[in-house]
Amino acid sequence: MTDIIDIRTCDDPRDAIHRVVERLAAGDFVGLPTETGYVLATQVSQTEAVARLRELCGESLVLAVKSAHEAFDLIPVIDKQGERLLQRLLPGPVVIEAKCEDGAGLVTALSRPVRKAVEREGYVRLRAPDQEILAAIQRLTASPLVLSPEPEGPPLASPSALLARYPADVPVVIDDGPPLHAGRCTTVRLGDGDWSVTETGLLDEAAIRERMCVGIMFVCTGNTCRSPLAEAMFRKMLAERLNCSEDELTRHGIFVTSAGISAGYDMPAAAESLALAEEFGLNLARHRSRPLTDELLGRADHVFAMTAGHRDSILSVRPDLAGRIHLLSREGLDIADPIGGGPAEYERCRAEIERELLVVLDTLPIDPQPMRG
Incomplete structure (x- = not known):
């Protein structure tokens, strides 16, 4: 029995x-x-x-x-x-x-x-x-x-x-x-x-191909302002560099995403970020927030944090990922949260992120290759 x-x-x-x-x-x-x-x-x-x-x-x-x-x-x-x-x-x-x-x-x-x-x-x-x-x-x-x-x-x-x-x-x-x-x-x-x-x-097969990509992730607090902007801008930069559409990036072996240290699920991007994104030809209408999870960290080869606090928070629970976690600012400065500020504060944040992303684009050790399938 x-x-x-x-x-x-x-x-x-x-x-x-x-x-x-x-x-x-x-x-x-x-x-x-x-x-x-x-x-x-x-x-x-x-x-x-x-x-x-x-x-x-x-x-x-x-x-x-x-x-x-x-x-x-x-x-x-x-x-x-x-x-x-x-x-x-x-x-x-x-x-x-x-x-x-x-x-x-x-x-x-x-x-x-x-x-x-x-x-x-x-x-x-x-x-x-x-x-x-x-x-x-x-x-x-x-x-x-x-x-x-x-x-x-x-x-x-x-x-x-x-x-x-x-x-x-x-x-x-x-x-x-x-x-x-x-x-x-x-x-x-x-x-x-x-x-x-x-x-x-x-x-x-599409899900497997995505997991095989070089994963690039941007992290802020709530995943509604800074990190979605960084994700959208970097996707656009990569697509222009590779002469492909943003939807084709995974076929070139690159996956770009974002998350938040204290984010909830399925929140839209902040209204100010949406307006700013539209002004610069970025699409955040489909963005929905998500918290940073162990699974997401496992899929990311390069994680860019907006502040030292974000970086330290990740490393406090995953010290083994020290080689993957970086501050987005090459000078080691924080990119402050614009939430609660006016349009000028959001534009300042966007410009800071763009300046740092251009450096990442030129220095990140990735070798985009057309992928199978």
């Missing part, structure tokens, strides 16, 4: 996690939540269990990794394009298919049956689920996990759906409620310096 543990209401979540780890070490199947649905899991070191899971599923399994860095340890022959793709997509709702050369990486140390179980057409299948409970279990297991693939049709959005799909002896299933993004993972196959989507899922 399967013990379904609701991790949200149980007395001791840590005890539940340790029970799962024990069952995995014993060679059992366990049911686990991911961000897209529920899966069966076993440990890669349990060759017999992996073989049984492969037979039960009837198709290739997926090797679960904790992060892109663990994927590099498993398959070190991934090229620079592949490395960037993994760094931008993992963890997340993506299955990566990568070639594995004999003798290269930890994946070649897997037993032949296990390696065969996680391969499809000669490509090893990897996934880094973005799910807190599963990640906690991964940290405690002695070897990586092997997961069941997502079936065709509706996602397995509950433990009962998982058990109905796979009639097997499953001692324990962790219930963490409905998945955050119920659906299918996108499958991306890595080639020689290239990649292709072989199975479309929650991320389409």
Whole structure:
């Protein structure tokens, strides 16, 4: 009989996690939540269990990794394009298919049956689920996990759906409620310096291409005055430099955005910024504010803060990003918030931002290239 543990209401979540780890070490199947649905899991070191899971599923399994860095340890022959793709997509709702050369990486140390179980057409299948409970279990297991693939049709959005799909002896299933993004993972196959989507899922090719871009982000407080102006001006400057439309910038490998340290969601640009933008041929009508998140920071290669306070606020929680976070002013000066001021104050702010953006445009180490697709 399967013990379904609701991790949200149980007395001791840590005890539940340790029970799962024990069952995995014993060679059992366990049911686990991911961000897209529920899966069966076993440990890669349990060759017999992996073989049984492969037979039960009837198709290739997926090797679960904790992060892109663990994927590099498993398959070190991934090229620079592949490395960037993994760094931008993992963890997340993506299955990566990568070639594995004999003798290269930890994946070649897997037993032949296990390696065969996680391969499809000669490509090893990897996934880094973005799910807190599963990640906690991964940290405690002695070897990586092997997961069941997502079936065709509706996602397995509950433990009962998982058990109905796979009639097997499953001692324990962790219930963490409905998945955050119920659906299918996108499958991306890595080639020689290239990649292709072989199975479309929650991320389409355009979204992946955007994440692969060199990310440039401007940050202020509320994302309604300074940073939207900087974003709009820089997009226009880049498009003119590259002789393309602003909508085509991602095809040249560049993504420009903005955010606010204390911003809310979906606020329009300030009326004064809208009027000023229109005067200079910029379009802020579609702008909607958004707060600065860890996900946005992860996608940004260059972050330009309007003030030292903004920069220090980011670095206080992400000191590892010190090399990416810069003051927009090359002289180290703050660009003051014009909110509450008159038209002259907004024009002063715009002119300061424009002057600094021209320097960025000429000195930023980016190499725009037409992108695939």
